[in-house]
Amino acid sequence: MMxxxxxxxxxxxxxxWRLLAALDHPERRLAPVIHVAGTNGKGSTxxxxxAGLMGAGQRVQAYTSPxxxxxxxxxRMSDGLxxxxxxxxxxEECERANGGQPITYxxxxxxAALLAFSRDPADFCLLEVGLGGRLDATNVIxxxxxxxxxxxxxxxxxxxxxxxPEIAAEKAGILKRGVPxxxxxxxxxxxxxxxxxxxxxxxxxxxxxxxxxxxEERGRLVFQDEHGLLDLPLPRLIGAHQVQNAGMAxxxxxxxxxxxxxxxxxxxxxxxxxxxxxxxxxxxxxxAGRAELWLDGGHNPAAGVALAEAVTRxxxxxxxxxxxxxxxxxxxxxxxxxxxxxxxxxxxxxxGEAATLPAETTAAAATAAGLPATTADSVAEAVARVxxxxxxxxxxxxxxxxxxxxxLAENG
Numbered sequence: 001m002m003x004x005x006x007x008x009x010x011x012x013x014x015x016x017w018r019l020l021a022a023l024d025h026p027e028r029r030l031a032p033v034i035h036v037a038g039t040n041g042k043g044s045t046x047x048x049x050x051a052g053l054m055g056a057g058q059r060v061q062a063y064t065s066p067x068x069x070x071x072x073x074x075x076r077m078s079d080g081l082x083x084x085x086x087x088x089x090x091x092e093e094c095e096r097a098n099g100g101q102p103i104t105y106x107x108x109x110x111x112a113a114l115l116a117f118s119r120d121p122a123d124f125c126l127l128e129v130g131l132g133g134r135l136d137a138t139n140v141i142x143x144x145x146x147x148x149x150x151x152x153x154x155x156x157x158x159x160x161x162x163x164x165p166e167i168a169a170e171k172a173g174i175l176k177r178g179v180p181x182x183x184x185x186x187x188x189x190x191x192x193x194x195x196x197x198x199x200x201x202x203x204x205x206x207x208x209x210x211x212x213x214x215x216e217e218r219g220r221l222v223f224q225d226e227h228g229l230l231d232l233p234l235p236r237l238i239g240a241h242q243v244q245n246a247g248m249a250x251x252x253x254x255x256x257x258x259x260x261x262x263x264x265x266x267x268x269x270x271x272x273x274x275x276x277x278x279x280x281x282x283x284x285x286x287x288a289g290r291a292e293l294w295l296d297g298g299h300n301p302a303a304g305v306a307l308a309e310a311v312t313r314x315x316x317x318x319x320x321x322x323x324x325x326x327x328x329x330x331x332x333x334x335x336x337x338x339x340x341x342x343x344x345x346x347x348x349x350x351x352g353e354a355a356t357l358p359a360e361t362t363a364a365a366a367t368a369a370g371l372p373a374t375t376a377d378s379v380a381e382a383v384a385r386v387x388x389x390x391x392x393x394x395x396x397x398x399x400x401x402x403x404x405x406x407x408l409a410e411n412g
Contacts, residue, residue: 001091001095001105001108001109002105004098004100004101004102004103004108005102005103005104005105011131011132011135011136012135013135013137013139013140015101015102015103015104015107016103016107016110016111016137016140017140018101019094019097019098019103019107019108019111020111020114020140022097022098022099023093023094023097023111023115026111026114026115026117026118026119027114027118027140027141028142029118030114030117030118030125030141031059031061031117031121031122031123031124031125032123032124032125032144032145033124033125033126033127033141033144033145034049034124034125034126034127034144034145034146034147034148034252034256035127035129035138035139035141035144035146035147035148035174036049036126036127036128036129036147036148036149036150037129037132037133037136037147037148037149037150037171037173037174038129038148038149038150038151038152038171038184039150039151039152039153039154039167039171039300039302040150040151040153040241040298040300040302040303040306041150041151041184041241041244041245041248042128042129042148042150043064043128043272043275044237044242044245044270044272044275045148045150045184045245045248045249045252046062046064046126046128047237047270047271047272048235048237048245048246048249048266048267048270049126049148049249049252049253049266050062050076050126050270051265051266051268051269051270051271052249052250052253052258052262052263052265052266053123053124053253053256053258053262054265054269055261055262055264055265055266055269056258056259056261056262056265058123058124059078059079059121059122059123059124060076060078060122060123060124060125060126061076061077061078061117061120061122061124061125061126062076062125062126062127062128063075063076063110063113063114063117063125063126063127063128063138064076064126064128065106065128065130066401066402066405067405068273068274068297068401068404068405068408068409069405069408069409071087071109072084072087074109074113075087075112075113075116075117077116077117077120077122078120078121078122078123082116086116087112087116090112090113090115090116091108091109091112093112093115094108094111094112094115095108104137106130106131106137107137110130110137110138111137114140124145124256127141127144129171129174131160132160132167132170132171132173133149133170133171133172133173133174134169134170134171134172134173134174135170135173136173136174139173139174141176142176143176143178143179144174144176144179145179145256146179146180146181146182146252146255146256147174147175147176147179147180147181147182147203148181148182148183148184148248148252149171149172149174149181149182149183149184149186149194150184150245150248151184151185151186151244151302152164152167152168152171152186152187152190152194153167153187153300153301153302154167154300154301154302154330154333163189164187164189164190165189165190165192165193167190168186168189168190168191168193168194169193169197171194172193172194172197172198173197175194175197175198175201175203176201176203177201177202177203178201178202178203179203180203180204180205180206180255181194181198181203181204181205181206182206182207182248182251182252182255183205183206183207183208184208184244184245184247184248185208185209185244186208191207206225206251206255208244208247208248208251211225211226211251212224212225212247212250212251212254213225213247214243214244214246214247214250215243216234216240216243219234220232220233220234221233221234221235221243221246221267223246223247223250223251223263225251225254227254230250230260230263232246232250232263232264232267233264233267233268234267235267235268235270236267236268236269236270236271237270237272237275237276238275238276238310238314239275239276239306239307239309239310239313240306240309240310240313241306241309241310242275246266246267249266249267249270250263250266250267253266273295273404273408274295274296274297274401274404274405274407274408275296275297275298276294276295276296276307276310276311277294277295277296278292278293278294279293279294279295279411281411281412282411282412283380283410283411283412284379284380284383284407284410284411285411287380287383287384287387288383288387288395289387289391290387290391290392291383291386291387291390291391291392291393291394291395292317292393292394292395293383293395293397294394294395294396294397295396295397295398295404295407295408296396296397296398296404297398297400297401297403297404298334298398298399299325299326299329299334299399299400299401300329300330300333300334301330301333301334301336301337303334304333304334304335304336304337304338305337307337307338307396307398308337308338308340308341311341311394311396312341314394317392317393317394318343318390318392318393318394319341319342319343319393319394319396320342320343320344320345320346320386320390320393320394320395320396321338321342321344321345321346321366321371321395321396321397321398322345322346322347322348322376322379322382322383322386322395322396322397322398323345323346323347323348323362323366323397323398323399324347324348324349324350324356324357324359324362324379324399324400324403325350325356325357325362325399325400325403326350326353326355326356326357326400326402327355327356327357327361328355329357329400331357331361331362331365332365332368332369334399335365335366335369335371336369338369338371338398339366339369339370339371342371342396343372343390344371344372344373344374344386345362345363345366345371345372345373345374346373346374346375346376346382346385346386347359347360347361347362347363347366347373347374347375347376348362348375348376348377348378348379348382348403350400350402350403350406351378351406352406353402356402359375359376360375362375362399363375379397379403379406379407379410380410383395383397
C-alpha cells in the first residue's frame, strides 16, 4: 500500500471519494457519527467520549491515528480492536477496489476502517481527524450526529496554513449544515473563524466559556451547562489539560442525551496510552531502577506547555527528559516551556523513522532553549544513564507519538 502513495501529500478528497464509490459507499451505512478535529486533545477526548458511551451500555466504534505499537489500535470495533483476519480482509478488498491507482496510506486505511464499520452493528461511530479537517480522509460523512473541535494551535503549518485563523478554517471544515458542534477552549482569532463558518452553515455551537464551563475544585471536576452542574472525579488521564478534554467529552455526551453515569464513566474509565502515562512494568522500567519512568507523545508548542504544567503538579522529583522528534515539528517551541521544569535532556533519534530529527540537532535545540542536553544511541541507553546518575529521577520520554510507539513496543 505504501507503494501506491503519491510522491507528495496533496490534501484532497478526490481519491477517497473514488475508492468509496468503488466500495459502494460504506460511509453511508455507518452508525451515527461523532467527528472530532483539533490540534491537541482530540485523541483523549475521543477516548473519554467512547468510555462514556460504553458506560451507558452503547456499542461504540472508534477510528483514531496514529497507532502506537500495532496498526489494529486505529480501528476499534464495537467489541474491541479489529481482528487480524478481518483487518487483512478489508485491506485486501480496498486494495482490489483501488486498482493500483495512487492513494495515500491514510486514505486507503481510512476507507478500510469505514468498510469494516459499515458491517459491524453499533450505536455510535467515533471518527478522529488525521490532519486538518476540511480535506481529511475522514471528512466524508454528510450528516454526522455531532462534531467536536478541540483546541486549535499551530502545527502542520506546511499543510494547513501559517496562521491560527488559517488552521482554524481547516479544522472548521468538519462543520456540517445544521449539525451541532462542541467547541473546546480556543484562542480568540481561531474562535472567530469557527463561529463565522458555523453561522454560514446554521450549525449550532456548544462552546466552552459560553455554553459550558469546566474546572477543577478541591480535587474534583466540576462541569456546568444549561442542564445543570455535575460534580465528578478528576479524569483518570493525568494533567490539567485533561480537565478541559473531559469538559469537551462531557459536553458531547450531554448533547447526545446521555445521563450523569455516562459522564462519570468518561472521566473514570478512559484509557489512552502515551498521554503522560506512568510505565510500571517492562525492561525499560527495570533499567530505570528507583527512578520513575513516564511517557508522553506530545510534540508541538501547546503540548509542551500542557506537559510542563502537568509535571509540576506531580510530587516533587528531579525531572530529566529523553526526547526524540520529527524534523517537521517546531522543536524550539516544544522545548521552551519544558526548559523551565526539567534539569537535563538526553536526545535520541527515532528508530526506523525517515523523518526523525538527528539526536544532535534535538540536543542543540534543547541547549539553545536553556536545557542542558546530551545524546544517546537509544532510549534504553538514555534511561540507564539517567537512572545511574540520578537514582531518584523522574524520567519523561517525550517528543513524538512515533517515539512513544517504539517505546511501548520495546517495553513489551
